[in-house]
Amino acid sequence: MEWRDEGILLTTRRHGETSAIIEVFTSAHGRHAGVVRGGTSRKIAPVLQPGAQLDVTWRARLEDHIGSFTVEPLRSRAAAAMGDRLALAGLNAVTALLAFALPEREAHATLFTQTERLLDLLGQGELWPLAYLRWEVLLLEELGYRLDLGACAVTGTTEDLVYVSPKSGRAVSRDAAGDWADRMLPLPDVLRGIGPAPDNEVAEGFVTTGYFLKAHLAQDLGTKPLPEARARFVEAFTRRL
Template sequence: MEWRAEGTLISLRKHGENAAIIEVLTAEHGLHAGVVRGASSRKMTPILQPGSQIDVTWKARLEDHLGSFTVEPIRGRSALIMNDRLALAGLNAICGLLSFVLAEREPHADLYLRTQELLDLLGRTDAWPLAYLRWEVALLDEMGFGMDLTACAVTGHNDALIYVSPRSGRAVSASAAGEWADRLLPLPPVLLGEGFAPNYEILQGLQTTGYFLANQLAKSLGNKPLPAARQRLIDALTKAMN
């Protein structure tokens, strides 16, 4: 068995003395693991960094074997990120969530492209936290836990939508919330694609997406806790935005 594709390095862990097992996200083959020989060499160490764009060739005797990767660099992203603590926290959250939620070898071509666009913003523009929020919304959609924010779940109208139901993931209007308002999640305009996306709205949006990541998506995966890297990103964003 053999295939070749462009992908993004999502994670790596040491394997023996000189090798590593890496996870690579590709459009065609999804999140795919394999062994890289000589991973600790001076040549390979700068290439095998989370977020790096690489050309990989995977080989195995049988399709269900772990197999091995041959890796060639396309472009690195670490130079712009490593000296930016906030961008580094973003990278770790992105890679951590992908490794956490994606089933191995299941293609997600649209999510792959969205991930490339987001990673290319890290360290380059202050607009990436908004792109990250939209990426989490897309991740929930891709995994079958998307929100329906088109109209109020109670009235069917689309005016004054300011809440999200934690049970259904549907929008709720101010007039329909009633005594349940304090039990609902915030729906800031930024989640509706409206307004100028101030920092506090991005954090409100992440509060809402985080609820569904932790209480629906993570529970479907065996009730495991979300990667700590996501909370570290929220903490870093809160500190930076304040």
């Protein structure tokens, strides 16, 4: 069995004396693991940094084996992240969430393309938080937790939509929420792609996407908690408000 693809490095762990097991997110083969022979060497180890774009070739005797990777670096994103605390926290959040949430070996080509574009914006502090919020919305959608924010779930109106139902993920208008308003999640305009994107609205958006990541996605995956890297990024972002 053999295939070749581009991948974004998600995780690396030592394997034996000189090898490493890596997980990459590829366009055609999804989240995929494999052994890199000599992955701890001075030549290869610097290439195997989270977020790195790699040309990978995977080989195995049988399809269900872990197999082995040969890797060629396409571009590193470490430099853009290391000089900026928020960028580093964001990079760690993206790779941790993908490693946590993606089913193994299931292709998500649209999500791969948007992840690649998001990571290429690292270091552009004015653009990155909004791009990351939109990426979380897409991640939820790709994994079956689409937020339906176009019209009120109760009345059907498209006016004065200010809440999201924590149960259904649908928009709710101010009037329709009534006595349930304090149990609703915020729906800032930025989540609907309307108007400018002030940081306080982006922060409200993180409250809503974070709820669905934790209470729906993580819960459905079993006992694993949502990666702490996501909370650390949101905390780093909100500290600058």
